[in-house]
Structures are given as structure tokens and as C-alpha cells.
Amino acid sequence: MGMKISDQSFEDRTKSGIEDLFMRENVQSAQDRLRSARLNAAEDMGDWEEWRKMGEDIRNHTIQHLDYYLKLLSDKVSELGGHVHFARTPEEANEYITQIAEEKKAKSVVKSKSMVTEEIGMNEALEAVGCEVLETDLGEYILQVDEHDPPSHIVAPALHKNREQIRDVYQERLGYEGTEEPEELTRFTREQLREKFMKADIGITGCNFAIAESGTVSLVTNEGNARLVSTVPKTQITVMGMERVVPTWKEWEVLITLLARSSVGQKLTTYVTALTGPRQKGEVDGPDDFHLVIVDNGRSKILGTEFQSILHCIRCAACINVCPVYSHVGGHSYGSIYPGPVGAILSPLLGGYEDYKELPYASSLCGACTEACPVKIPLHELLVRHRENMVEKEKKSEMSERMLMKMFKFGATHPKFYQLGVNAAEKVSREKDIKRGPGLMNNWTQSRDFPAPKKESFRKWYANRKQNGRSSS
Amino acid sequence: MNGKIHNRERFLDEVRENLNKTLDSDRPLRKFTNPLAKSKSQLFSEEQLVEEFTDQSERLGIEWFRVNKSDLAQKISDILARFDTMRVSVWNDQETRSMVKGLPDNYEILFEGDSNQVLGHAETADFGITTCDYALAESGSVVLMNSRDKARAISLLPKRYIALVPKERLIYRITDVAKEVDEMDQVPTCINFISGPSNSADIEMDLVVGVHGPMEVFYIIVD
Amino acid sequence: MRVSLFITCLSDIFYPEVGKDVVEVLERNGCQVDFPMNQTCCGQPAFNSGYRTEAKESAKHMISVFEDAEYVVSPSGSCVAMLKEYPHLFDEGSELRKRAQQLANKSYEFTQFLVYVLKKDDVQSSFHKKVTYHTSCHMTRLLGEKEAPFRLMEHVEGMEYVPLHKSYECCGFGGTFSVKMPSISNEMVEEKVRNIEESGADYLIGADCSCLMNIEGKLKRKGSHVEVMHIAELLNHSSKEGDHHGNED
Numbered sequence A: 001m002g003m004k005i006s007d008q009s010f011e012d013r014t015k016s017g018i019e020d021l022f023m024r025e026n027v028q029s030a031q032d033r034l035r036s037a038r039l040n041a042a043e044d045m046g047d048w049e050e051w052r053k054m055g056e057d058i059r060n061h062t063i064q065h066l067d068y069y070l071k072l073l074s075d076k077v078s079e080l081g082g083h084v085h086f087a088r089t090p091e092e093a094n095e096y097i098t099q100i101a102e103e104k105k106a107k108s109v110v111k112s113k114s115m116v117t118e119e120i121g122m123n124e125a126l127e128a129v130g131c132e133v134l135e136t137d138l139g140e141y142i143l144q145v146d147e148h149d150p151p152s153h154i155v156a157p158a159l160h161k162n163r164e165q166i167r168d169v170y171q172e173r174l175g176y177e178g179t180e181e182p183e184e185l186t187r188f189t190r191e192q193l194r195e196k197f198m199k200a201d202i203g204i205t206g207c208n209f210a211i212a213e214s215g216t217v218s219l220v221t222n223e224g225n226a227r228l229v230s231t232v233p234k235t236q237i238t239v240m241g242m243e244r245v246v247p248t249w250k251e252w253e254v255l256i257t258l259l260a261r262s263s264v265g266q267k268l269t270t271y272v273t274a275l276t277g278p279r280q281k282g283e284v285d286g287p288d289d290f291h292l293v294i295v296d297n298g299r300s301k302i303l304g305t306e307f308q309s310i311l312h313c314i315r316c317a318a319c320i321n322v323c324p325v326y327s328h329v330g331g332h333s334y335g336s337i338y339p340g341p342v343g344a345i346l347s348p349l350l351g352g353y354e355d356y357k358e359l360p361y362a363s364s365l366c367g368a369c370t371e372a373c374p375v376k377i378p379l380h381e382l383l384v385r386h387r388e389n390m391v392e393k394e395k396k397s398e399m400s401e402r403m404l405m406k407m408f409k410f411g412a413t414h415p416k417f418y419q420l421g422v423n424a425a426e427k428v429s430r431e432k433d434i435k436r437g438p439g440l441m442n443n444w445t446q447s448r449d450f451p452a453p454k455k456e457s458f459r460k461w462y463a464n465r466k467q468n469g470r471s472s473s
Numbered sequence B: 001m002n003g004k005i006h007n008r009e010r011f012l013d014e015v016r017e018n019l020n021k022t023l024d025s026d027r028p029l030r031k032f033t034n035p036l037a038k039s040k041s042q043l044f045s046e047e048q049l050v051e052e053f054t055d056q057s058e059r060l061g062i063e064w065f066r067v068n069k070s071d072l073a074q075k076i077s078d079i080l081a082r083f084d085t086m087r088v089s090v091w092n093d094q095e096t097r098s099m100v101k102g103l104p105d106n107y108e109i110l111f112e113g114d115s116n117q118v119l120g121h122a123e124t125a126d127f128g129i130t131t132c133d134y135a136l137a138e139s140g141s142v143v144l145m146n147s148r149d150k151a152r153a154i155s156l157l158p159k160r161y162i163a164l165v166p167k168e169r170l171i172y173r174i175t176d177v178a179k180e181v182d183e184m185d186q187v188p189t190c191i192n193f194i195s196g197p198s199n200s201a202d203i204e205m206d207l208v209v210g211v212h213g214p215m216e217v218f219y220i221i222v223d
Numbered sequence C: 001m002r003v004s005l006f007i008t009c010l011s012d013i014f015y016p017e018v019g020k021d022v023v024e025v026l027e028r029n030g031c032q033v034d035f036p037m038n039q040t041c042c043g044q045p046a047f048n049s050g051y052r053t054e055a056k057e058s059a060k061h062m063i064s065v066f067e068d069a070e071y072v073v074s075p076s077g078s079c080v081a082m083l084k085e086y087p088h089l090f091d092e093g094s095e096l097r098k099r100a101q102q103l104a105n106k107s108y109e110f111t112q113f114l115v116y117v118l119k120k121d122d123v124q125s126s127f128h129k130k131v132t133y134h135t136s137c138h139m140t141r142l143l144g145e146k147e148a149p150f151r152l153m154e155h156v157e158g159m160e161y162v163p164l165h166k167s168y169e170c171c172g173f174g175g176t177f178s179v180k181m182p183s184i185s186n187e188m189v190e191e192k193v194r195n196i197e198e199s200g201a202d203y204l205i206g207a208d209c210s211c212l213m214n215i216e217g218k219l220k221r222k223g224s225h226v227e228v229m230h231i232a233e234l235l236n237h238s239s240k241e242g243d244h245h246g247n248e249d
Helices: A010-019 A021-045 A048-064 A066-079 A090-103 A115-119 A122-128 A138-145 A163-174 A182-199 A225-229 A249-263 A308-312 A318-322 A324-329 A340-351 A368-372 A379-393 A399-413 A415-427 A441-445 A458-467 B008-019 B046-059 B069-082 B094-099 B118-124 B174-183 C009-013 C016-028 C044-048 C052-065 C077-089 C095-105 C110-117 C137-142 C148-154 C182-199 C209-221 C231-235
Strands: A083-087 A108-111 A132-135 A202-205 A209-211 A216-221 A235-241 A271-276 A289-295 B063-067 B087-091 B108-112 B127-131 B134-136 B141-146 B160-166 B190-194 B216-222 C002-005 C032-034 C071-074 C107-109 C130-134 C203-206 C227-230
Touching: A010 A021, A010 A324, A010 C182, A021 A048, A021 A249, A021 A318, A021 A324, A048 A066, A048 A249, A048 A308, A066 A083, A066 A289, A066 B008, A083 A090, A083 B008, A090 A122, A090 A202, A090 A235, A090 A289, A108 A182, A108 A225, A115 A122, A115 A235, A122 A132, A132 A138, A138 A163, A138 A182, A163 A182, A182 A225, A182 B118, A202 A225, A209 A249, A216 A225, A216 A249, A225 A271, A249 B174, A308 A340, A318 A340, A318 A368, A324 C182, A340 A368, A340 A379, A368 A379, A368 C137, A379 C044, A379 C052, A399 A415, A399 C044, A399 C052, A415 A458, A415 C009, A458 C009, A458 C016, B046 B063, B046 B216, B063 B069, B069 B127, B069 B160, B069 B216, B087 B094, B087 B118, B094 B127, B108 B118, B134 B174, B174 B190, C002 C016, C009 C016, C009 C209, C016 C032, C016 C110, C016 C231, C044 C052, C044 C077, C052 C077, C052 C095, C071 C077, C071 C110, C077 C095, C077 C107, C077 C137, C095 C107, C107 C110, C110 C148, C110 C231, C130 C148, C130 C182, C130 C209, C148 C231, C182 C209, C203 C209, C203 C231, C209 C227, C227 C231
Parallel strands: A083 A289, A108 A132, A108 A202, A202 A235, A235 A289, B063 B216, B087 B108, B087 B127, B127 B160, B160 B216, C002 C032, C002 C071, C071 C107, C130 C203, C203 C227
Antiparallel strands: A209 A216, A216 A271, A271 B190, B134 B141, B141 B190
């Protein structure tokens, strides 16, 4: 499907988001729960701020030396008998992956959750060569069964759907006959998928962190699907965004700690799995073949820019879970598989301003994201950087806004002119608030009153008071 | 035999170019140690670790027991008897084999040492039993270093799972494990940190247990 | 102690009474208050919209306006946070950056100044009403000030404080966000106002005129009985002649 998930305009998307009251209620209750779970898990550490600082340092260091660590990682994986493919584009990645599938004459592929495989449209590529690709994360599976409904959250992809909708989809597509109870739906999914797992030719996983020094890839899940994917099929392919690397096990545990606590408020997720190479001689189970695909897809262009720190992201979704804009418009409004604050920064970088020009403005700059980020990415500042780019480099801002800002600059730097503005405001003063304003102001007054300027501005009051000798100086 | 590496130089050149740097000749990182996780394993007494571990396990919905080694077989068979148990899949390493000695013979006990059978056996088993390499007090986790006869599938495919936890394997947190693994010459192919039964909250954030892996998890701490 | 007041544009034009209250409270607590007439806007509207060049020009102007000030005090957490952003607008090691840093160092939001510089938690005010408080985002997250207003409110005689559900949520103002993304902004302020009404408070107190303007606009549009009040007004309350906020018991 690629990163872009909609051809609708931003206005249309947000409009349907705002009108979807069930989705919003579900999103808000999820946000509330995840928020307090995260805060409790952070407080439980006692020195969370220092952990965040440590996380920031580790990410900063690793990305600064990314070439070194990727080389080390690939050398180690190779020493263990695994194969590594560096893919600069989605095409390169998909070509390599489909080639493996063809060599193995694979009919069926099981997959655990991976955002980067969505980004590169891997499923479609595999389907085109005749593979059945099955998502095994419960949320992703539901979306897949529902004719590839796009994900709306990077950790809880089906957050926008309610149980009745899921029941109906299952009934229609899978002949499900049970109720809408999550337990029953889940049990049914387990049975459907277990059978597929046992027959699958290839397992494909994402990667939360790869450990360079030992050639390890690690996966966190609560469901255990990533374990099945990497245990049952004879061939394993792991696809990772190139920034998902850490130097050693010692840094790894810090990031795992930050990830589990920030994303779901758990001390550790139910399963944390660290896989180091294919099955070695004498081992009872595990894949015979292991392939690691390292994807760039626009990431290297972010290096060395003011946006480099977005590559520090560990995909915990803490920023999404506190974002008030996300809470009212939902994930699909962002038009990208990466929603929320991180999505508003990342999507234009990977997909260009043309498709995602509104996203940097879809924020009140309240800073809740920055406060929540476990690796201290200054998210709201990066949104401002995007706006600067659009104004100064891309010249994408509206003419009226540019005029306004020119006037603003003149006023802000010429006190006399500013004073004239204040005087003018005093002149239009009136008793009542403004219920319907002209131009842009109408966007405000459509839903709220705007105060009328006061007859006497503060500066006039102050000047009079000073003249009357009541000043303290 | 070494695996193949494709397309690396061009890819890394581009990374380097954008970072505006040259190739690091040496390892760029000063030796990192996590200064915050002062090893509580050493500060906590064994009993404190047990207390924390069992507390956390309860929160995860794990039923735990604590027995002397001599009562272990009885305790395992008590648990098995509570369910409609027929087949039990067990790690084939020496330690686990010796720990489950003395189980009544009304169960079919499968020691998983044959790579052709392990998946099929584990898939149909009612219980999986393994020991663990570490247990983490902070998170109520068991850590399994799967290798040779210690198959990954045993803690994953059976309906229910029992982890045997020798008391001296208890340490405080993941930091302690990472430190040990970091010092190993050869890292085990698969290390699993397991904290409770398989679960998901993907449907309306409602927590459901038993999505893909075991639906119930039991810990037996062995003194 | 010599204090230079930075009034902010919103307060200057729409909420001049807030400025008067600030002046009176400061004077009562031993400060000489000066108001540099050449002051304009902190530049935040331009900065947040991506007009960095324009924001820099405002910053240069404001740096020179307040060059001689001993302290700069302002009744807005958001605008003070912007003053503290100034150094980042200029090149490292430059003269302007140094001057910007000096301004940042001596700038305080009004309640911060009372609590940390004047060391006053109690400014002898009284207000016999039930209130709740809006913790504005820029004040708490960018300026990092979560305590000072609460320490002051604790000492307001006769006042009953009730907590605000989801007080950490943004009110939806966000400067140009409110007119660029009006529908999203509206949903945010709807929710804020709902929580305010459900708190049971008669007054909403806040330390930023911008958020208060947004919230008040919504409250009024809905015909709510809840009134909005800047914390400077609250802290100047008992000493006022002709109480315009209703009779006290």
C-alpha cells in the first residue's frame, strides 16, 4: 500500500475523522489508558528523566555513526550465516524479497507487524508473484481481512474499529458465526492463524532494534506472533528501517526499557525476543535461512539536516497517545501509515511536502508530544522547522499569509506603526464581543466569540497614569 | 559459511556522505555502561527478589508456586491434573529432564530433541515445560536462552506453559541479563524474555489472553 | 526592585485590565514598574508559522527595548517562553545571541516572578468563589512552570479550588492554528469547555490571555455561566475598589 493511505484531501479526511464519534471515543479512551499507564511506568523507575537522557544520548550517538554500526551489524549477521541486503529504495527491497520467495517456491508467507514493510508496499509485491501474505498481529489481521483498511495507529493499528464492525467483517469474509465479544473474536483468529502458521513457507518480521555487535535482531510483542513467525517457517526474512540499530546489548536494554514503558506502560512487553542468526548446527528449531533487509527509502536524506533527530524515534507511539489533535481527528486523517506528531514530521520527509503539506500545521504546538517522547526528540520544534521550510525554501505558504507576516514584521519593528495599530483597535472598540468576523477571523467566530478591543489600551492607561504622577518611578 | 552481503558499499557511502563524515576506523563508542541501573540484584537479598518476582507475576496473571526440589514432580503433576492434560512437551536438556523426573506415567511426556518432530509435538501438546536461565524480579519475567535441546517452540506452541525457576536464577532486571550476554563469546541464537500469557488489546483496547501463544502461564520456584 | 513590564499585544489591546492588575500587585510588593513604550510583539505568531526571518526582526527589536531592564515581567507564560527562545534564533557566538541570552535570563512570567524572585506565595488577595485553573501548554511545557500559580492560589483567602479533568490537554488555541485548522481547534476547545463546566467552578483562572481568550470565546458562545479571569486579576482582587466580579460574601 505504501506510506500514503488516502487520495482524499486533508480537509475531507479530517472532516470524516471528526464526524466519526465512535472512533474518537475509542481513541480517547485508549489515549487516557495508555497515558496513565505510561506515567505510572515512568514514575516506577524513580529516575525517568535520566533514563530519557540516556536514551537520547544513545540514539544520538548511534545515528551519528550509523554507517559504522550498519557495517558491523551486517558483518556479524554474515558471520553467523545470515544474508544481508541493503536496499536504498522500496523496489530494491521488494525485488530481493520476492526473489527469495521465488527461489523457495513459497506459497504462503506469515508476517508479524512491521511498519517499514507497509512503507515499501511489500505485501503487494509478494502477492504479485503468487504468495499469500498473512498478517498475524491481531489488529493487522483484522485490517487485512477488511480489504486492507489502513492502520490508524503504529502500535494499535485497528484502534478505529469497534467490536461490532470486526464481527461483521469476520462474518462476511471468514464465515464467522460467533458474537462480537473480543475474547471470542480472538479465539477464532487464533484457530484461523495457527493453521496457517504451521504451513507457512516464509516468516517475515519487522525489527524493533538490531544489535550491531552481536548481529542480533529483536522483536517485542504481546501476542507472541513474532515468535511464531520466527520459529515455525524454514525461512525468515527481517525487514528493518536503517535507523533501527543499537551498538551493543547494553544500549539495547535501555531502549527496550524505554520502549516497553512508553508504548504500553509495561515493564517489559509479554515477549521480548532476540534472534541471532539462523538455526545453528545441533539446534532443535528455528529457521534454516535468515535474511536481513536494511531499508533506506529516504532516510539517509534526513541525515545531516535539522530533522536528523526524527531518526532517533523508537516507534513507541507515546507522542500519538498524548496528541490532542490525533484524539479528535484519528489516525486516517494524517493520510499516512505514520500518524500523530511523529507522522506529521516523518511523512513529509519520506513522502514529500506535496502530499503532506498540511500535516506540520495540524498541531497547536502544545508540546505534549515532546514531553512524552522517551528519547527526547523535540517534536513540536521539528514541526516548526517544517513550517519554516515551507515558507522559506518551498515557498508553499499562502500569499495572504506572507503579506500578513510582512506587515507583522513592520509593525513589530516599528513601534510608531505598532502604536497606530493599537490606536486603530481602540477606535473599533465596542461593548459586545464579536460574533461574526470578516476574512480569516470568520474561522474563529464560526465557533466562538472574539473579544472586542478595549476603549483604552493598556499603554494609553499607563501613559495617562504616568502623566498624572501616579507612577511608581 | 558466511552469508552474503548485497549492495552495501553504495548504501553506506550515501549514509556517510549525508552525515558528512569519513569512515570510522575505530569503534566510535566509549564503553557504555548504564549508570542508572545499579545492580539491585546485589542489593536485594534472595528473599526480596522472590517477593518482588512473585508480586509482579501475580500482576501479570501468572499463577506461581514455591516448592522444594523433592516436591517438584508432585507440584507439576498437580497442575497438569487440573486440566484435561494428555501430552506434555518438555525441553530435552539435562537440567529440565532431571527436574521433571518422577512425573506419573499417565501423561505422554515428549522430550523435544528431534528437530523433525518438535513443532508437531509442541503444537498438539497441552502443556510445555521448560526451566529458565534467568528470572527477572522487576518485571516478573523468565529468560530462556534457546539452544541445542532447548527448543523455542516449547514455551510457545502448547496451550499452557510451566516455567521452572531455580531460586538462584533470580536477578533484578533486564540490565543484568544484557550485561552477561554482552560478555558472551557466542550469543545464543534465540533469547526470549517471557512475561505472562500471550495477550492482545487490539479490539477496543480490551485485554484478551491467549492470542497466539500459551493461554496460561505457571511459575514454580524451586528452592 | 526595578521591573520592566512586557504587556504582550493581546493584553495591551483586549485585556488592559490584566496589565493594570500586574502593575498594582507588583507595586504593592515593593517594585518600581516601568513600561517601555517602544515594546511591540514577542514575534511568536511569525515564529510558530515558520517565518523565522520575521521573528528574528521582532526579537532584535525587543532585545534592544529591554536592554536596560533589570527584570522583565510579563503576564503570559507563552510570550515569556518565546523570549527564552530568542537565543536560538541567532548564530552561536554572535553578539546578538549573547544579548538575547541576557534578556532570556532576566525574563519571568508574572507568577514566577512573585514566587521565585520576590519570594511571595501570599500577596494578600481574597476571592470568595469556586475556581478551577487552566495550565496552559507553553507555560507548563515550554517554560516548565507547573508550580508558581498553584503556590499563589493556595493563599488566596476564601477561594475554593476544584481540579479540572484533563487539565493537561491543550485548549486548542495554538496561535494561527485556531484559524488555520478551525474545525480541529473547535473540537479541542469544546472538550476543554465541557470539562470546565463539569468541574463545577464559577471561574476559570489562567496565566495566558491567549488561552483565556479562546476558552472565554467558547464559553460565551455556549452561554455558559462560567467566567474567565487572569491570575493577575485574582491576585489583585481584594484591594480593588468597585469589585466588578460580583459581590463577595
